[in-house]
Amino acid sequence: MSNKTITFKILRQDGPNQPSYWETFVIPYLPNSNVISCLMDIQKNPINSEGKKVRPVVWECNCLEEVCGTCTMVINGKTRQSCSALIDKLMQPITLQPLSKFPVVRDLAVDRSRMFEALKRVKAWVPMDGYHDLGPGDKILPDHQGVAYKLSECMTCGCCVEACPQYSRDNNFLGAAAISQARLFNMHPTGKLIANERLDSLMDDGGIAACGNAQNCVEVCPKSIPLTESIAEMGRQSSKRFWKTLFQI
Amino acid sequence: MNSHFFARRVHSLTGIIPVGLFLVYHLYTQLYLHQGAEKYNEHTNAFYDSPLAIWLLIIFVYIPLFYHSILGAKLSIEATPQPSYHYFSHLLYWLQRISGIGVLLFIFAHLYNTKVMPLMTDTYGQHFEHLAEGFASAETGWLTKSVYLLGILGATFHFANGINTFCMTWGLALTPRAQLRVRVLSIIVFVLLTAVALYSMSAIW
DSSP, X not given: OOOOEEEEXXXXXXXXXXXXXXXXXXXXXXXXXXXXXXXHHHHHSOBOTTSOBOOOOOOOOOOSSSSSOTTEEEETXXXXXXTTOBGGGSOSSEEEEOOTTSXXXXXXXXXXXXXXXXXXXXXXXXXXXXXXXXXXXXXXXHHHHHHHHHHHTOOOOSHHHHSOTTOOTTSOOOOHHHHHHHHHHHHSTTGGGGHHHHHHHHTSTTSGGGOOOOOHHHHHOTTOOOHHHHHHHHHXXXXXXXXHHHHHX | OOHHHHHHXXXXXXXXXXXXXXXXXXXXXXXXXXXXXXXXXXXXHHHHHSTTHHHHHIIIIIHHHHHHHHHHHHHHHHOOOOTTXXXXXXXXXXXXXXXHHHHHHHXXXXXXXXXXXXXXXXXXXXXXXXXXXXXXXXXXXXXXXXXXXXXXXXXXXXXXXXXXXHHHHTTSSOSHHHHHHHHHHHHHHHHHHHHHHHHHHHTTO
């Protein structure tokens, strides 16, 4: 065992709407650890750098393999999943902050309801009106499948909106993830039945027109989803609808 | 579609048509600076002598420019800084906003220099002389030159980068490859327009 240590600076908050404060923790170094394993170590022995026993740090995690998106936080200033943030690849002291675009529940746990509300707004589902046998579905060609599969990897983690300068606590922008999901379901053979309803949501307040083209979303997406391509594609679909409705009224 | 969407699409459109096209035309006419005072004034006054000139300016320049500036300034103020994300497109995003506000301020100075001041001194029509005197002034020449240089650079950048975001907004360039092509195009436009503008300015530098 080496006597190396890992230093964390964590932005903590005791509850919703409470003031936040920084707290430092120094824990023994273990090889191949990630941010979550270190948070677990802090949880077992919650003593801060001043030797004071404090309330254990709260965070959320689930899959531990970067597919659920739950453990997203701001690590050393950048938004990412803490499960795939390996200590050996991080500069110390490691700073941990909750996502800044969502209300903090406690410490590093945030309430990302707004993202799920955005998915509801764009109707990111395939409409079904019953459980009866609808027969075989449409054939899906491999090139379509390739695009759709990539889009379906979105885990609503919040990285895209966290890095977005257009997405803020006091506006109602849908964000890149929801726009990309609207694209996914608009290309689905059954999902496209309500394509125009999705476009109407995208063309509403805080919809696709609120995008400012900073393109941070595509840079920080942990799943490398072509978000700017999705935004451009939905921009094209809404442009078509824009001209159509303009000359129908 | 609602007013939020409509307002922003009109904002995007007015930036290229007609304001962007006006910029290109305006930079083209400044090439007359190289043909001397007489030719330059003759050409410029020929436009203003037309009874339609004022209406053309109001409909195709002042109103769209006013709309584009007001909404653009509002959107710029509402943006949330994300200082820890150092990506090229993100840099362009902020430069677009800073240059937009900078160019708006420049336009006020420019209008004062070429319209308000000549009208007040009753020397309107001597366009070449006003520009050349402003540039040659011993006390404030350096300031005028710097302001024009920054204003022109800001305008050509804002327009060139605007072509890029326009193609993204309207869905003209979809794939990352297509977006790269548009970016290359916008760089060419930026370099060409800036070169033309600097060449024109060299006549009275």
